[in-house]
Amino acid sequence: MTLDWTDRILDLEIGPVAHGGHCVARSEGRVVFVRHALPGERVRAVVNEDGGGAFCRADAVEVLDASPQRVPAPCDWARAGGCGGCDLQHVDPAAQRALKATVLAEQLQRLAGIVRPTEVEELPGGPLGWRHRVRLAVDEAGRAGLRAHRSHDVLPIADCPLAPAGSLPPVLEHAFEPGGEVEIASDADGLLHVDAPGPHAGGFPEDGPVVQRAAGREWRLSPGVFWQVHPALPDTLAAVVGEWARAPLGGVAWDLFGGVGLFAAVLAEQVGPEGGVTVVESSRQAVADGRAALADLPQIGWRVGRVEKLVTTLDGQPDVIVADPPRKGLGRELVESLVARGPERIVHVACDPASLARDVALFEGRGYALTELRAFDAFPMTHHFECVALFVRA
Known part of the structure; x- marks a missing residue:
């Protein structure tokens, strides 16, 4: 039974x-x-x-x-049977970060055999209003909302305190194509962009590019192209990656899972006009947007396709590799491919502590020591956070 x-x-x-x-x-x-x-x-x-x-x-x-x-949760949907987006609204924000640090330490010890307590650092802006990109689901009646925890049910929310104040209610008033998704993005100028397939009651005005700024540069992004949801995170990550990468003048750097080239922009300044940076990214639209934004940096080359397939075809001996993989991490096969090229340094940006810990074990087993690790509370009120790890060849 x-x-x-x-x-x-x-x-x-x-x-x-x-x-x-x-x-x-x-x-x-x-x-x-x-x-x-x-x-x-x-x-x-x-x-x-x-x-x-x-x-x-x-x-x-x-x-x-x-x-x-x-503490009292700021949203009525952060409860049993409620929204799946927030796990920690009932926890004091400083205690949230302490819990995440505990999770990171436990994953590193259990999966990589490393004892390394690491603070999860607060980003500016506070625990609410930070989520500048929200994806809504649409139910069979055409109403947009957020999904219930571990469910396909769409909750009839009126707002979300994680989104910038006032950004969601005007969108939630509209009807959309049943069963679809709606993405709402707030850009660097505070403009709201709505990307929704098919006709929708009331409509929205013609939308221009989503303007985002980081690392002293500007990107004009097409609808749906990835950009970090926390407005402080791109500059934070770019600064850490730049500090740890230390690509030599005239050297070679790879930016894998490079998106629109945020890290490539930093690496290109380090290697200079005589060096080279190769971005590998699977999204053609992200590469097109990145090419346009970084057209003044001819030392950047772009390859469109899956990193796992293209990495073995890249020319040159990289001095440093920056990798920002999806939640599943790099994995054994890709780690083997990277260490086989013998870079001096590998900077790993990770959004999942378990995947990161597994990758740490793989790198350590191939002679690359974890020398630096920082974690950032880029997703307050949720269990998610962002890490950056530096591996140096022994």
């Missing part, structure tokens, strides 16, 4: 935070991953997902003994 605790109510003593936006508890020998709880609390939780194995998932619905780090 399959074990199924779905809808069962449990009184739980909450244990440590875990990667993924929940804390760990135990009941009758099973692990229970609990959202909306904090380490050390006693809560009443309802099981909302159970595959019948060694663990199940639950939401805290009543706090019996609260942590001193608990």
